[in-house]
Amino acid sequence: MEGKxxxxxxxxxxxxxxxxxxxxxxxxxxxxxxxEGEIWEFFRVAHGEFPADxxxxxxxxxxxTGSCNDAHGNDMWIxxxxxxxxxxxxxxxxxxxxxxxxxILGRSLGGTIERATTGWDIGVTxxxxxxxxxxxxxxxxxxxxxxxxxxxxxxxxxxxxxVIAWSNKTGIExxxxxxxxxxxxxHPEYTxxxxxxxxxxxxxxxxxxxxIADVAKLKVxxxxxxxELWKNLCISFLKGKL
Numbered sequence: 001m002e003g004k005x006x007x008x009x010x011x012x013x014x015x016x017x018x019x020x021x022x023x024x025x026x027x028x029x030x031x032x033x034x035x036e037g038e039i040w041e042f043f044r045v046a047h048g049e050f051p052a053d054x055x056x057x058x059x060x061x062x063x064x065t066g067s068c069n070d071a072h073g074n075d076m077w078i079x080x081x082x083x084x085x086x087x088x089x090x091x092x093x094x095x096x097x098x099x100x101x102x103x104i105l106g107r108s109l110g111g112t113i114e115r116a117t118t119g120w121d122i123g124v125t126x127x128x129x130x131x132x133x134x135x136x137x138x139x140x141x142x143x144x145x146x147x148x149x150x151x152x153x154x155x156x157x158x159x160x161x162x163v164i165a166w167s168n169k170t171g172i173e174x175x176x177x178x179x180x181x182x183x184x185x186x187h188p189e190y191t192x193x194x195x196x197x198x199x200x201x202x203x204x205x206x207x208x209x210x211x212i213a214d215v216a217k218l219k220v221x222x223x224x225x226x227x228e229l230w231k232n233l234c235i236s237f238l239k240g241k242l
Contacts, residue, residue, distance in 0.1 A: 003037035011067035061094035064101025071103035072113040102183030110158040123219030146186035188230030
């Protein structure tokens with residue numbers, strides 16, 4: 001019997017560092033989520049590469065990555081992605097959204113995405129978890145540390161969506177919609193070295209000030225993300241183990 005099949009929807013360009021060390025962002029996600037016997041494939045949706053209509057049902061679940069683009073933008077590929085996500089929702093396919101993926105999922109369901117009122121959140125952030133049966137089943141603590149790097153946020157979700165995590169910086173750190181859609185604003189897949197290289201790139205392109213970069217690097221030094229717990233949570237959701 002063939003194993004389950006998953007697709008990663010790549011919404012960002014691979015940095016040279018991530019490409020060289022991890023085989024690109026696809027490699028980063030496979031390292032975190034893949035288990036023996038599964039098939040993992042990717043589509044570079046930011047380049048206009050999407051699964052064909054007759055392929056969509058072949059996948060048991062989808063993962064949407066982060067991106068440099070704004071989830072509130074209207075680039076052609078973003079509009080096409082929104083249409084795909086609406087199809088996946090109607091098919092009740094498992095979809096996990098990370099950072100940009102979290103935001104674009106929220107938008108596809110009717111939510112509002114805007115620049116964060118508190119500005120950039122970069123570093124390691126403490127996220128508070130609500131009391132849900134899924135979190136209880138995994139014996140998760142009341143809060144988890146996660147790597148973050150974003151300046152946009154979901155401002156408002158549709159009524160049927162449930163906020164399941166928040167932080168002092170961001171009101172909607174996680175949400176779920178039914179049993180098939182979940183968004184995470186942070187980056188459970190990131191390692192500290194990936195974030196540190198990203199901070200340097202943001203600084204080089206004048207997207208952040210040096211003071212923001214210094215504070216972010218200090219957070220990375222002082223705090224440790226709960227990567228193993230996030231990994232278990234993501235796998236449990238995506239593969240229906242909860």
